[in-house]
Amino acid sequence: MTLFSLIVALLIEQLRPLPVERFVQAPLKAFSRFLEDRFNDGEARHGAVAWWVAILTACFASALIYFILWHVHPALALVFNVLVLYLTMGFRQVSHFFTDIQLALRMGELPRARQLISEWRGRSHDDSGSSEVARLAIEEALLSAHRNVFGVAFWFILFPGPSGAVFYRLSRFFDEEWGRRQGAADFGDFGDFAQRVFAIIDWIPVRLTAAGFSIVGDFEDGIYCWRAQASQWKDKASGILLSSGGGALGVRLGMPIHESGEVVERPEMGIGDDADADFMQSTIGLVWRTLVLVFLLLALLGVAGWVGN
Numbered sequence: 001m002t003l004f005s006l007i008v009a010l011l012i013e014q015l016r017p018l019p020v021e022r023f024v025q026a027p028l029k030a031f032s033r034f035l036e037d038r039f040n041d042g043e044a045r046h047g048a049v050a051w052w053v054a055i056l057t058a059c060f061a062s063a064l065i066y067f068i069l070w071h072v073h074p075a076l077a078l079v080f081n082v083l084v085l086y087l088t089m090g091f092r093q094v095s096h097f098f099t100d101i102q103l104a105l106r107m108g109e110l111p112r113a114r115q116l117i118s119e120w121r122g123r124s125h126d127d128s129g130s131s132e133v134a135r136l137a138i139e140e141a142l143l144s145a146h147r148n149v150f151g152v153a154f155w156f157i158l159f160p161g162p163s164g165a166v167f168y169r170l171s172r173f174f175d176e177e178w179g180r181r182q183g184a185a186d187f188g189d190f191g192d193f194a195q196r197v198f199a200i201i202d203w204i205p206v207r208l209t210a211a212g213f214s215i216v217g218d219f220e221d222g223i224y225c226w227r228a229q230a231s232q233w234k235d236k237a238s239g240i241l242l243s244s245g246g247g248a249l250g251v252r253l254g255m256p257i258h259e260s261g262e263v264v265e266r267p268e269m270g271i272g273d274d275a276d277a278d279f280m281q282s283t284i285g286l287v288w289r290t291l292v293l294v295f296l297l298l299a300l301l302g303v304a305g306w307v308g309n
Helices: 002-015 020-039 044-072 074-088 092-106 110-121 130-158 163-177 192-201 203-216 219-232 236-249 277-308
Strands: 252-254 257-259 262-264 268-270
Touching: 002 074, 002 130, 002 277, 020 044, 020 074, 020 163, 044 074, 044 163, 044 192, 074 130, 074 163, 092 110, 092 130, 092 277, 110 130, 130 163, 130 203, 130 236, 130 252, 130 257, 130 277, 163 192, 192 203, 203 219, 203 236, 203 277, 219 236, 219 268, 236 252, 236 268, 236 277
Parallel strands: none
Antiparallel strands: 252 268, 257 262
């Protein structure tokens, strides 16, 4: 059921992408504000309490609904699995930016590509060249593939019913919503726990995704870049994904970029040629091959379990 649920959810998401802002982000932000109003006094321990209240409630509710539906009829539990996965994962949530940027670069429409990457990243890139735009798009695609697909899939496989997918999605949301505001004058240390605990939650999934990139791409360069470059990136998890992905693709990522009228210095990730629209196409192939690898491993585990019984 696990493999089938993942495949069906991804197929539906490919055919009909979810309006994520309306059906996921808006309700989660309202929930976050509710918790902040009641728990946030600037102290880290109250942020931890709010995090546990939210996570335990959501995970317990999703697991309970799943088991009730399973006892009514397994098909209902399967439908619930697919629905929750549809709400918690999906590369198509951001892939329209990637596709449109790739098309704009192929058509020589650099101003359009700059506008799209600026909208995607939430920062201005009006001075970026075509290679820099392609590089940034590849980086965002590799990170999004992990956060929206592989990380969710890992915890979905590990926990009963769809509770693992809920667990990862909510943990990532609170890291982004509270962790990024950590230390702000009007927020205090409320986001400290959410930031630290998500780093632990994502520790294994990040490394499995990086290993997957290396296996389906250039294995030697992927592993070499991971070991040699990942620690140079400000966010270690992102550094692992970008260095292994860049090495697997044979493309140079990272490096200085033009952002909001300034030059932002960044270490080099990956190895090989400068990024362009062709490497963007290769990135799509890398992500899909990694996904196929995950499906094959799940199928083998399922066969092994069936034979063992």
